Amino acid sequence: MKGVILAGGLGTRLYPLTFATNKHLLPVYNKPMIFYPVTTLVNAGITDILVVTSGPHAGHFIRVLKNGKELGVKHLEYAYQEKSDGGIADALRLAEDFADGGNITVILGDNTTDSQIKRHVENFDDGALVFLKKMQNIDQRKRFGVAVFDVKDKTKIVSIEEKPHNPQSHFVATGLYIYDNKVFDYIRLCQPSDRGEIEITDVNNRYIADRRLKWVELEGFWSDAGTFNTLFAANKYWAEKDNHE
Numbered sequence: 001m002k003g004v005i006l007a008g009g010l011g012t013r014l015y016p017l018t019f020a021t022n023k024h025l026l027p028v029y030n031k032p033m034i035f036y037p038v039t040t041l042v043n044a045g046i047t048d049i050l051v052v053t054s055g056p057h058a059g060h061f062i063r064v065l066k067n068g069k070e071l072g073v074k075h076l077e078y079a080y081q082e083k084s085d086g087g088i089a090d091a092l093r094l095a096e097d098f099a100d101g102g103n104i105t106v107i108l109g110d111n112t113t114d115s116q117i118k119r120h121v122e123n124f125d126d127g128a129l130v131f132l133k134k135m136q137n138i139d140q141r142k143r144f145g146v147a148v149f150d151v152k153d154k155t156k157i158v159s160i161e162e163k164p165h166n167p168q169s170h171f172v173a174t175g176l177y178i179y180d181n182k183v184f185d186y187i188r189l190c191q192p193s194d195r196g197e198i199e200i201t202d203v204n205n206r207y208i209a210d211r212r213l214k215w216v217e218l219e220g221f222w223s224d225a226g227t228f229n230t231l232f233a234a235n236k237y238w239a240e241k242d243n244h245e
Contacts (some may be wrong), residue, residue, distance in 0.1 A: 001178075002102060003041035006088055006093045007061070007109030008036060008081040010056035013227050022225065024055040024109035029173045029238040032064050033225055037113040038071050038103050040176075044118040045076040046105055048180075050098045052091045053109075054081035087197025088175075089187050096184045104183070108175030112224040112234045114241070117176070120216060127212035130160075130204060131176040133222050145201040145214065156196035157208060157215055162193070162201040173204070174218050182212075185206055 011023030018026070026033045036050070041049055049068065053061055058080055068076035079094040091105060105121055120129060135141050146167040151157040160173060177200075186206040192201050207213035221241075225234040 001044075001046050001124070002099060002104050003044075003046040003049040004092065004104050005034065005037050005041070005051045005109050005234075006096070006106065007051055008084060008091045010055050010084050011226070014231065018057075020057075021060050022051075022053060022055060024176070026225070026231070026235050028225055029242060031238075033063070033112070034065065034109055035071065037107040037109055038065070038068070038073065040111070040113060040115070040117065041105060042072040043116060044105065044121045045181045046121065047072060049073050049075070050077045050079060050095050051109075052079045052081055052094050052223070054084040054091070074134060085197065087140060087192070087195075088200040089190060089198040089203050092200065092203075093184060093187045093198075099181055099184070101181050103178065103180050106177045106179060108224065110225045111175050111222070112225060112238065113174075113176070113218065113220060115218050115220040115222060117218075120208075121178065124150045125152055126180040126182075127214065128180070128183070128204065128211060129178040130157075130215045131174050132171040132215050133174050133218045134170045135172050136170060140165060141167040141170070141172055147171040147173070154235040155225075156227055157213065158202050159208060160204050162199055168172070171217070173201070173214075174222055175224065176218065177204075229240040 007024040011018035025032045081091045097146050145160045148159045148168045186203045190198050190202045223234045225231040
């Protein structure tokens with residue numbers, strides 16, 4: 001299994017911090033943000049990793065991550081997404097050659113979690129596996145893809161709605177996925193959304209339509225760090241966790 005970290009975009013919600021560097025290199029307690037998704041993959045036994053980045057600060061990653069050896073990465077590659085606002089799926093398509101026909105675990109570069117996903121990686125066969133998190137705050141849920149469940153079978157996802165005004169469940173897509181190599185065919189079928197992006201939600205919905213998507217609830221702590229509030233929350237959690245260990 002190979003890993004892909006999607007660390008592109010301009011991080012406009014974190015201006016003026018991201019005038020200085022890429023969002024995913026900002027500190028979360030005592031580490032650059034990007035260290036957290038790298039560690040999630042390495043702890044799952046994934047040591048062959050591609051980082052997809054974009055924007056004017058893309059070169060900063062090399063100074064921070066180097067060749068990844070200090071974090072337990074055996075092989076580290078970089079890819080550049082020319083259209084910074086092209087969307088998550090647009091960034092993921094750059095990993096096709098890297099995947100080389102195999103399965104991939106994909107994680108967004110602003111995800112911080114202490115969940116252990118190794119057994120899910122080892123047990124994955126084909127299709128797609130989406131990691132969801134239960135979120136109570138409705139305003140926070142509106143920022144994510146939200147799962148819509150079958151009214152007769154609450155374990156079955158019938159669709160995922162991207163940033164809905166009226167979320168139909170408490171479960172949001174965390175930005176952590178496992179895909180088989182069919183994902184790149186699905187990406188090619190997707191058209192840009194009204195936001196002008198190729199949405200990963202559209203890719204997941206194609207897996208759902210083909211009855212090839214499964215989901216699990218992500219255990220432990222999880223937070224993105226893409227807004228000032230979530231960046232603060234992530235800093236607070238990891239500082240407290242470190243000081244109690």
